[in-house]
Amino acid sequence: EVQLQESGPGLVKPSQSLSLTCSVTGYSITSNYWGWIRKFPGNKMEWMGYISYSGSTSYNPSLKSRISITRDTSKNQFFLQLNSVTTEDTATYYCARSRGGYNPFDYWGQGVMVTVSS
């Protein structure tokens, strides 16, 4: 069974970087697409970006140059880094698998809540 699990600090100071790991079991990240999605307080959902089976990436332009998604295929993990965070980045962060645009986000991690506060 495909399982995803996010990990990382739950508290980040403003202007610092947010770094999260998504560990995948039961499926290789060298297949399909692996994304990050966040849910803000108030329930708005935002697609942040993905890393593909080949290592190519696509990011939400709203995040401009703050975001980076990388991977370690030897550990079957992929990573989110979001720089220069503000309180508006406070959200629950999810990783998820996508099997293309017609078949998105069939498996999700449990989510990790990240608060940006001094």
Place this chain on the structure above:
Amino acid sequence: DIQMTQSPSSMSASLGDRVTITCRASQDIGNYLSWFQQKPGKSPRRMIYGATNLAAGVPSRFSGSRSGSDYSLTISSLESEDMAIYYCLQSIQYPYTFGAGTKLELK
């Protein structure tokens, strides 16, 4: 970006009711529309993909339909376990975009 206008933002219904939630896309998205259910403290669960395809393990009382640029999620007979927030998602164009969500509560 493609805007997904979801309605209603909240609704209350009784057990056994037929419930319909709708999303309208600002551009043509074909059938690249999915529906997700999220319960408090849980991850989103995909219910429908490709506008009309039932995801694995989803009860048959859930269905998806399309009429032009309007997409609907219907629950044919509401059960207590269906109380949740529902989101639509377009996945034809990056950035993928979600609807604002519909909170479904028990009347």
